[in-house]
Amino acid sequence: MEAARRDPRAFEPLYRKYVGQVYSFALYELRDHHRAEDVTEAVFLRALTALPRFDERGEGADSTFRVWLFRIARNALANERRHVRRHPEAPLDAAFDVAVLDDPAARAAEREALAVAWRAIDRLPEDRRRALVLRFVEEMTTSEIAAILGRSEGAVRVLIHRALRSVAAELGRDRDEAR
Amino acid sequence: MQVDLYLETLLAAHAPGPRGIVDEPTFDPGERAAAQLLASRLVRFHPSFRFEEALATRLRALAGGRAGGADATVTDFPAPPTGVPAPPRPAFRDRRSILIGGAIASGFSLAGVALFAWRVAAPPRTPFGRAARAAHRGRVSAPKVRT
Numbered sequence: 001m002e003a004a005r006r007d008p009r010a011f012e013p014l015y016r017k018y019v020g021q022v023y024s025f026a027l028y029e030l031r032d033h034h035r036a037e038d039v040t041e042a043v044f045l046r047a048l049t050a051l052p053r054f055d056e057r058g059e060g061a062d063s064t065f066r067v068w069l070f071r072i073a074r075n076a077l078a079n080e081r082r083h084v085r086r087h088p089e090a091p092l093d094a095a096f097d098v099a100v101l102d103d104p105a106a107r108a109a110e111r112e113a114l115a116v117a118w119r120a121i122d123r124l125p126e127d128r129r130r131a132l133v134l135r136f137v138e139e140m141t142t143s144e145i146a147a148i149l150g151r152s153e154g155a156v157r158v159l160i161h162r163a164l165r166s167v168a169a170e171l172g173r174d175r176d177e178a179r
Numbered sequence: 180m181q182v183d184l185y186l187e188t189l190l191a192a193h194a195p196g197p198r199g200i201v202d203e204p205t206f207d208p209g210e211r212a213a214a215q216l217l218a219s220r221l222v223r224f225h226p227s228f229r230f231e232e233a234l235a236t237r238l239r240a241l242a243g244g245r246a247g248g249a250d251a252t253v254t255d256f257p258a259p260p261t262g263v264p265a266p267p268r269p270a271f272r273d274r275r276s277i278l279i280g281g282a283i284a285s286g287f288s289l290a291g292v293a294l295f296a297w298r299v300a301a302p303p304r305t306p307f308g309r310a311a312r313a314a315h316r317g318r319v320s321a322p323k324v325r326t
Contacts, residue, residue, distance in 0.1 A: 009239070009242045009243060011238060011242050012235060012238065012239065012242075015234075015235060015238055016235075019225075019226060019231055019234070020223060020224070020225040020226070021223065023224060023225065023226040024223045024224045024225070027224050028221075036226075037226055037230050040226060040230075040234070041234050041237075044234060044238060045237075045238070045241065048238055048241055048242060049241075113216075113220055114220055116216065116220075117216050117217060117220035117221060118220075120213070120216070120217075121217070121221070132217060132221075133221065136217040136218055136221045137221045137222070137223050138223070161210075164210045164213045164214060164217075165209075165210060165213075167213035167216070167217065168207070168209030168210050168212060168213040169209070171209065171212055171213060171216065172209060
């Protein structure tokens with residue numbers, strides 16, 4: 001981190017480490033590969049430019065950098081969403097495709113399970129969905145999520161708990177419809 | 180406090196990764212199922228190799244340029260990334276003042292020309308003016324005599 005701050009050419013390991021996380025975060029938000037790539041690009045270009053101003057104080061340099069990077073991502077996504085609102089949004093599962101399984105039956109089952117999960121988070125309000133993605137996809141701690149979303153840890157716990165309840169209710173509805 | 184502890188335990192129990200899923204009887208079955216589903220099905224996506232390498236190249240070039248090193252390369256001027264504010268445009272007032280200045284100057288010129296034309300065409304109001312203009316007309320129309 002310090003090396004990258006002193007010499008921007010040392011930024012590449014940080015980029016390699018976090019590019020997937022930032023891209024994934026953007027993809028869950030925007031549901032569009034191309035837009036997610038655009039945002040990822042903007043985030044890293046901005047991060048490299050702003051790196052001299054990065055303040056490393058915090059609980060751990062690595063965690064602090066990730067939080068800082070995701071704050072940049074959150075702002076970039078907010079800008080992108082302002083643009084996206086003017087265009088129709090694709091459903092979340094339309095952005096993904098399951099092509100890794102050879103067995104058609106297994107692929108169908110996997111697809112259905114994914115569809116259930118995505119349908120459940122797709123209907124959540126933006127802030128709850130974002131909190132869930134940061135928790136379950138990015139595997140962040142409550143304090144990291146709080147720092148990224150600019151909320152208290154208690155507020156983040158409430159967000160996640162409500163989101164889980166909504167997902168649970170959605171799963172219950174799905175089960176009822178399947179019967 | 181108990182809710183916080185409950186949620187953290189629930190999330191920790193269903194965290195993705197090698198820790199696996201711990202069955203805790205105090206968990207609400209619906210919430211446990213939701214956490215389990217999200218932990219197992221919400222996967223992390225990775226951008227395409229092509230995109231990752233292209234961006235790495237661009238960052239390398241930018242970093243090289245910023246460091247001023249010998250390996251800095253000249254690249255095309257990049258398109259502004261999404262959300263970056265556009266460079267400041269000249270203030271409206273600045274451009275406007277120039278326009279107003281030009282218009283005022285032009286206005287005065289036109290008014291001067293119009294006043295001169297009107298003064299030439301309009302009949303003089305005073306006898307002295309009429310006499311002066313008749314004398315001028317006589318001087319202009321009289322044949323020139325060489326001495």
